[in-house]
Amino acid sequence: MSIEVLGLVTGVIFGVLLQRARVCRYDTQIGVLLFRDFTIVKFMLSAVIVGSVGIYLLKDQGLVTLSVKPMIMGGVVIGGLVFGAGWALLGYCPATSMAAVGEGRWDAVGGIAGMVVGASIFAHMYPLIRKTLLTWGDFGKITLPQVFKTGHWPVLLVWAAVALVCLVLIEYSERGVK
């Protein structure tokens, strides 16, 4: 199978999961930002914990290589905050907007058109951004195990424990509300 076909198949399965878990709905996405609906937190934390264990098991066997994005303060912090602001207006993120269109939430088409236009604007501004924002506070491609100068399994264990406590608290508060 070509890599593009594998991409399509992976996307189809991911799309089914997003749709079935009700993740690609405006109300679910805005719901988490208003602390009313924690579906997305549950979905994401489960995904990253399972994914982390899998990726690091395979990495230990030498079967996969990591692809870590650089920690640049000017890019990640400012870009992250800007993204969040836009996310609250659109109500979908880039991947979930595709899933939203699939299940008939066609307001996401407006968002997709906006994202294509926005990408063009960014591409035209890139030479300036590369010389300014993307040079501020560049820490390189660092991971938590490197920061804490320890192995990945201790970090993963602590992070998984933190995530688990968060999820228990969410479940507890939801039951309290009902």
Added chain:
Amino acid sequence: MNPYWAGALAGALAVFSVLMTGKFFGASTTFVRAAGMIEKVFVPERVAGMAYYVKEAPKVEWQWMFLIGIALGSFVAALVTRSFAVSFVPGLWRERFGPGWGKRLCVAFIGGVIVICGARLADGCPSGHGLSGVMQLAVSGFVALVCFFIGGIIVARSVYAKRRAR
């Protein structure tokens, strides 16, 4: 489907993808490629000389097909479970801003422009940073995810502020 199970399966799927193709989940780069493909139709020589379109070449590749697949998978799942329904105005929006779809589409468009500028500046979206980055215990992934939520919480709370104050 229970979000825990769906999330766990999505995590396993992400690992499988990396094993099979070396590709981590991501989405926002595709919008750059799509923009480049459209611009190329009108000003091909200009696109060829732009640094960002050289970096993210305007062509269909793994992630492009991944996004097409997401729409397709969601469509099939919605059809099979009879949950497919065309709508332009989400429930929460309707309660706050009424049933007009023009306003909703405009705000979605503006939100889309801002979302992608932020995602490209941060070099990732909730898929690339939130799932793939955090999965690899990347510092950038955790910082980005926290910033996504801080920005989102501030704006969502302002957008829905009046209703809450009543």
